[in-house]
Amino acid sequence: MNTIAKHLEQKGRNNLSIYFTSGFPELNDTQKVIEELGEAGVDFIEVGLPYSDPLADGPTIQDSSTIALRNGINLDIVFDQLMSIKDSNKTPLVVMGYLNQVLKYGEKRFCEKVVACGIDTVILPDLPMVEYENHYKALFDSYGINNVFLITPNTSEERIRKIDEYTQSFIYMVASSAITGAKGEISDQQIAYFERIKAMNLKSKLIIGFGISNHSTFSKACEYANGAIIGSAFIKNLQNNGIQGIASFVKGIRNA
């Protein structure tokens, strides 16, 4: 069974996932951030693979990627970093990157490395469903890797049902039609969308992301899904308060 799915299955509700950019703020902070997040008790972690042209990310994550790349990060280094904590780290990991990184690194080589790091879940926001169906599903399946699909308020029911079928980890529910970035509150419109999806009785677990930034939005999201992902708000905190600020950030999200 997929690592993330297993965790979600066990824990059920109120799962907190944190996205961070590997190699940020310093090249070798990757392991430390994961360690701190693990100690702070997050449920799973998305390891961002810094990309030069991260179309689906907002300015905060984009800037952190630029810094990480300037720090010298690359896929080989990230995989080495993840490898080095493979045994010590107990928090399930997901890697999140862009398809061109996979293509250029070599699709199989990429899958081998992911698996070697003990990871079986990837998020590639610019991998469209049709390409997945025609090519990547077979490849990923052969490595036991599951691809996370995103759905939005505008995704059709037909398409959501298909995604539900392909999903072995979780469905990433985009909170609104907006790229990642800290917002403030969750609107009635968003809630209507959450309820609509909930009422579909999907087999897959649901994690809400995009615009989750604090205890209030996290709790609200958790009412409608199995948990939520925080990205930009975490990156901002990391930038301002450093690694030593991680524990209190996570605490703040969990309890008001």
Next chain:
Amino acid sequence: MNTIAKHLEQKGRNNLSIYFTSGFPELNDTQKVIEELGEAGVDFIEVGLPYSDPLADGPTIQDSSTIALRNGINLDIVFDQLMSIKDSNKTPLVVMGYLNQVLKYGEKRFCEKVVACGIDTVILPDLPMVEYENHYKALFDSYGINNVFLITPNTSEERIRKIDEYTQSFIYMVASSAITGAKGEISDQQIAYFERIKAMNLKSKLIIGFGISNHSTFSKACEYANGAIIGSAFIKNLQNNGIQGIASFVKGIRNA
């Protein structure tokens, strides 16, 4: 008989005529310049009527006109100035201006004033022959005023013969196809042109102008014509050496 023609008839060769801009360098220098020129023994004087857009003049005369206009000169003042020396001045005068000045002042009024100042010769470089024939000849004749025509190396024989017919004062022989302005020497080409005109045995007296600037060019010109006109070189001298420099300038032209 036309005043200038009478003088040329009497004197024959080596006539020196000087052009100056009225109201230059100072508004009330007009009379002084004429007086000095008379004392220096020039044969006749062209009184320039400063114009805003003196197309047929070079930069020296244009600049002097601009200054004179800035000094406040206008046709009424010039005529008053000329009137005031009508009796004292013994040197024949010619007025030189542009047709638009005549038009705007009133053609008849202009003629009346010219005549009142004791002048019977005008040079209007932008008055073309056809307009003269169709209109101005009759007007000028009725006031006893003669219009000076210019000829150039490119004027046809037919045209020169016609001009000769109309001329009662003198024909203004443009030394080269160039607007007024001090040159240096007289070329073989120019001499060929002078000889060609000389050989035409015109009834009219010939005065050479444009590019006559010193004793050498003046003397050369006098070999082929009844005299020559100096304009820009005089204005430059006036600008540099003032009214007190006039006598020696004229002396320099006459004797090397």
Next chain:
Amino acid sequence: MKTKFQPDENGYFGEFGGAYIPELLYPNVKEIEDNYIQIIESEEFQKEYRGLLKDYVGRPSPLYYATRLSEKYKAHIYLKREDLVHTGAHKINNTIGQILIAQKLGKTQIIAETGAGQHGVATATVCALMGMDCTVFMGEKDIVRQAPNVARMKMLGAKVVPATSGSKTLKDATNEAIRYWIQNPHTFYLIGSVVGPHPHPDMVARLQAIISEEIKWQMKEKTGKENPDTIIACVGGGSNAAGAFYHYLENEEVELIAVEAAGLGVTSGESAATSQLGEVGIIHGSKTILMQDEYGQIVEPYSISAGLDYPGVGPLHAFLFDSKRAKFMNATDQEALDAAFELTKVEGIIPALETAHAFAVLPKMDLREDQVIVINLSGRGDKDLETYIKHLDA
């Protein structure tokens, strides 16, 4: 046979025109006068001229029905798109024609004056095309306010000579050009508007007449009728208006509106509205209407637009004004700017500042709902962007 609006044998339109030139220029002007009609009417010239207009200049220029502008002013407004021809203004219709005439006359050195720089660019362009030497005289002030066009002329290989006298604008550039022409009679003076001594005004009008020749068949194609009710054009020297009016001059049913630049206001002392402020006089070799003081000194005109900043109009226009064949209106700097901003916003077309004056009279007219109007969009505004942006932000 000469029509009412063609010059007589001495080059007069009514009492306006003629060739008030120093004897030094007589042979030059005579050579052109003796040959221009024959050249223009020759099959050879027409073939070359029309061929270049089509393939090089990009004619016919469209006649565009301006839907939103028409809605706004409750009339049917068509725009004659001279802004789309090569180099960006009607000026090239004339320079293409004159360079061919110069060629036939064996000339190899070209001089020109320019105000907005459009005629300078159009001249430099055809000189490059024909491998001829090109010198352009331009007022020092205009060199500054029309910098992009100065750059274009330089790149095209033309020598740009600043005119530093008088108001340092178009009038003075023209003086310098004529002065140079007198000193260098072998050069061909490629004049930029329907001004100057006869036959220049008539020659330029005939070359710009292509504009109304096209309007006629384009109107017919679009509306079934050759004639609009009204034609509007701005007037600097008058060449774009002459071109737009030409084939309609004899047809008194077509209203012709010429728009002059009123600068800061017709009576402000800072204006170029010649017909309103001028009197009969002589400028640049022709008798016309002219802004002058009581002693016939030419007044320095003012307009925000370098191409309208001229104290005279061509003799044909003086006659159109005098005979009331055309109605003369005017627009201030601010009205022209507003009109330019409006046209840009509603039709996506940035006009030249000169051209904007033609549009600026729309709000002042009593329009009928069925009135068919053609506005001659004489040029594009790329050269005026700096001025526009300055006033846009203001």
Next chain:
Amino acid sequence: MKTKFQPDENGYFGEFGGAYIPELLYPNVKEIEDNYIQIIESEEFQKEYRGLLKDYVGRPSPLYYATRLSEKYKAHIYLKREDLVHTGAHKINNTIGQILIAQKLGKTQIIAETGAGQHGVATATVCALMGMDCTVFMGEKDIVRQAPNVARMKMLGAKVVPATSGSKTLKDATNEAIRYWIQNPHTFYLIGSVVGPHPHPDMVARLQAIISEEIKWQMKEKTGKENPDTIIACVGGGSNAAGAFYHYLENEEVELIAVEAAGLGVTSGESAATSQLGEVGIIHGSKTILMQDEYGQIVEPYSISAGLDYPGVGPLHAFLFDSKRAKFMNATDQEALDAAFELTKVEGIIPALETAHAFAVLPKMDLREDQVIVINLSGRGDKDLETYIKHLDA
């Protein structure tokens, strides 16, 4: 029936193309994909599109036989004069078409990216024409080097948003536009070249195809034959080349030459010669050839010309390169400048810096005396005058 050079049902030209877009954009792209062909092929669209192309844009653009350039290179060189269309480059063929499509889809807010600013101006223009809201993303560096076009966009009422990431040029402006599109899915992304996710490349190619449609009948009219031997076009994203090649793609007798910007030299590290330096990759939603490092990070390209300063090419061009249907050549900054100066001096036409690259390959070709060449003169150089003058004086 789909031909070899049209995309398959997933938007692929050979192995290139597709729609690599986040799920957030799926409905937007799908809406366009489901409708674009039907709209484009509808009589209503064709009538409006063709009408505007004729009366507003100024088409057909001339096909001009460049006598002096032909003499110089000893071949028969024709220039397709996209420099003469409204706003000064081929870009408007596309924006006129897309704005009509946007209208049919009920969109009222338009976004676009721009490099040289020509697409930004063309977009701002059609938005003004249609009364739509317009936001243009432009690299901070390009905002400086193409200042005249920024002024035009402002005057046309568009909001110009600087892209401050990466190389601050076209690639980054495109990122910002796509990012904004994701956040504002009700907007219509009016893309400026044959790039982006399917169906954008095909849609833009179909709208630019008017260029080769005209070349065919114009060649026939001029030479009796529809086909030239060779067509040359510069390639940034590839839209002007796509337009010039389109109707000749299936006809292998016609040689197609695509010219990329080599910046300071293909191997200098400062270049934008994608086909020479790139490998298969994904950029802006499509799989194509792409300049990237060993980890797939997109390399910041360099060219003196803001419109060619792009690390990818459209998927059709990747396929033309891969299948050898087109020959890919390139020109350095200096070669492009020299070519621009030459064209200006011998033909009186100042090309855009982008366009100049197409002319720069002439001296590198083995030309036959009877070879008939069409060069797509994609735009005029008014926007580049500052750069030209700087190098002219140098």
